[in-house]
Amino acid sequence: MSLDKEKIKHVAKLARISVDEAKVESLTKDLNSIFKFIEQLNELNTDKVEPLTSILNQSLRSRKDEISDGKIREKILKNSPKENEEFFVVPKVVE
Amino acid sequence: MSKEKFDYFIKGEKGKYEVVIGLEVHAQVLSKSKLFSGSSTKFGADPNNQVSLIDSAFPGMLPVINEECVKQAVRTGLGLNAKINNYSVFDRKNYFYADLPQGYQISQYKNPIVGEGKVLLDMPYGSKEIGIERLHLEQDAGKSIHDMDPSNTYVDLNRSGIALMEIVSKPDLRSPDEVNAYIKKLRSIMRYLGTCDGNMQEGSLRADVNVSVRKEGDTNFGTRCEIKNVNSIKFMQMAIEYEAARQVELIENGKKIDQETRLFDTKKNETRSMRSKEDAHDYRYFPDPDLLPLKLEQKLIDDLKKSLPELPDKKKERFVKEYGLNAYEANVLVSEKEISDYYEEVAKLSDKKLAATWMMGDLFAMLNDRGLDISKSPISAKYFAELVQAIKSGEISGRIAKEVFEIMVESGDNPKKIIESKGMKQQSDPKELEKIINEILSKNKDKVDQYKAGKEKLFGFFVGQVMKLSGGKANPQLTNEILKKLLKG
Numbered sequence: 001m002s003l004d005k006e007k008i009k010h011v012a013k014l015a016r017i018s019v020d021e022a023k024v025e026s027l028t029k030d031l032n033s034i035f036k037f038i039e040q041l042n043e044l045n046t047d048k049v050e051p052l053t054s055i056l057n058q059s060l061r062s063r064k065d066e067i068s069d070g071k072i073r074e075k076i077l078k079n080s081p082k083e084n085e086e087f088f089v090v091p092k093v094v095e
Numbered sequence: 096m097s098k099e100k101f102d103y104f105i106k107g108e109k110g111k112y113e114v115v116i117g118l119e120v121h122a123q124v125l126s127k128s129k130l131f132s133g134s135s136t137k138f139g140a141d142p143n144n145q146v147s148l149i150d151s152a153f154p155g156m157l158p159v160i161n162e163e164c165v166k167q168a169v170r171t172g173l174g175l176n177a178k179i180n181n182y183s184v185f186d187r188k189n190y191f192y193a194d195l196p197q198g199y200q201i202s203q204y205k206n207p208i209v210g211e212g213k214v215l216l217d218m219p220y221g222s223k224e225i226g227i228e229r230l231h232l233e234q235d236a237g238k239s240i241h242d243m244d245p246s247n248t249y250v251d252l253n254r255s256g257i258a259l260m261e262i263v264s265k266p267d268l269r270s271p272d273e274v275n276a277y278i279k280k281l282r283s284i285m286r287y288l289g290t291c292d293g294n295m296q297e298g299s300l301r302a303d304v305n306v307s308v309r310k311e312g313d314t315n316f317g318t319r320c321e322i323k324n325v326n327s328i329k330f331m332q333m334a335i336e337y338e339a340a341r342q343v344e345l346i347e348n349g350k351k352i353d354q355e356t357r358l359f360d361t362k363k364n365e366t367r368s369m370r371s372k373e374d375a376h377d378y379r380y381f382p383d384p385d386l387l388p389l390k391l392e393q394k395l396i397d398d399l400k401k402s403l404p405e406l407p408d409k410k411k412e413r414f415v416k417e418y419g420l421n422a423y424e425a426n427v428l429v430s431e432k433e434i435s436d437y438y439e440e441v442a443k444l445s446d447k448k449l450a451a452t453w454m455m456g457d458l459f460a461m462l463n464d465r466g467l468d469i470s471k472s473p474i475s476a477k478y479f480a481e482l483v484q485a486i487k488s489g490e491i492s493g494r495i496a497k498e499v500f501e502i503m504v505e506s507g508d509n510p511k512k513i514i515e516s517k518g519m520k521q522q523s524d525p526k527e528l529e530k531i532i533n534e535i536l537s538k539n540k541d542k543v544d545q546y547k548a549g550k551e552k553l554f555g556f557f558v559g560q561v562m563k564l565s566g567g568k569a570n571p572q573l574t575n576e577i578l579k580k581l582l583k584g
Contacts, residue, residue: 014191059387062162067133075148087251089244
């Protein structure tokens, strides 16, 4: 698999990363060499190997269904782009 | 079974088209706290007051799963006769939106917690099985409010991180009526199980609707469109009707249907393309590195299975067998757990068949008029049973019973007390009735002669007079018998 310039731009858009047109060329080259390195792994036969989702041989830790958090609106809203006492305020998004 | 036939087709100029529908239902899990955080899930709280650092995606926060949400998903899976998977995995579904602070939704992709199952629908043309493809757990998003400010969108994250069950059906539905029956059945099962309150007004139950059409008799599916986030059965039905007609028109004009995401505009009653979702299907799923795979002990599943309540299908069977109800009556009375509980309490204390008739008639009409759930009924099950018994024993007539019923609704009083204090008891003493009837016959000698000469229609007149003189309390059956006997003599 290799990446072309269009693919790079698409992935950048999905990731919300702004990429300078001038940099696309060198990025494509860099990423392709990284891909090539990773693709060496395909030489291994993994037909009978389950995909590994975690290196810890444990099951998921769980918690009881209790209310133990929340009511910290002031703290949370400090991250809002615009100030408001109750809501996050963001640029209009309309369908 | 009814002899009605299924006949929902869209008629085009070049033939009839079958509509193929599949639903992705999003059902909010009933739990006190969220799927991966300890914030409350209570509906209607002040904006952003039920948000933790996890729900608002502050850096470095780790999600920890709520064991009750897992159990609720398993219960629901069991209620859908589905395979429970002992091993499931949480993945990140990546997309960018203001009400999704993480930039991804934690969901399950390749390995859902619940696999294939089925739901039975009672349609007028017989029972129909709808396949369930899967059920998986995921996080709900926050809520965007667009109408508070002309140039900004307001975001409330209270809903962000609440557990959802996404229940995906197979493309087995064929009409808006079947969609209606399917949603109601799912809702009923989940309410019996206590896993989702099914409140569509509050958004606890919403659906994405997949619609395609094909010529009648075709076995291949057409290209489908997905209508996002429809929050009432009525709107689902309207959206399906509009969308199916639109697709038929495209096909008949030799045009291609684009597989796309559409939204239903409830004001204009039409679906339209959501251009903003162009990249929406590029979700780049991958296993969430913050969460280990979810492994369920078989014992946990078995224990949950044992503790399930009786579900609507089983209860319906039992109502038919135990109470002698017909399939229609049983179906109505098991539709909500509260209704079935009320009925069983009444049936224990009174005539089972008559109780069903009166519940589905006068009681439901009254509750409907007042917009009340049965749990808020002004008439208790015990008093309702006493009323049914008073009718059954002949103490009062059906007509008087309606009056007693009205008074019970207003006063909440015991029917016995009402019948007693208002002197509403039915006149069932043959001697008393004979006295009244003789009095009427002697006052109307001319009509008696006409009756005997063959004008039998006059019988109704005599009955009317008896009712009038007795203040409506004469036992109708007895009145008929005695009248017939005396008119012969």
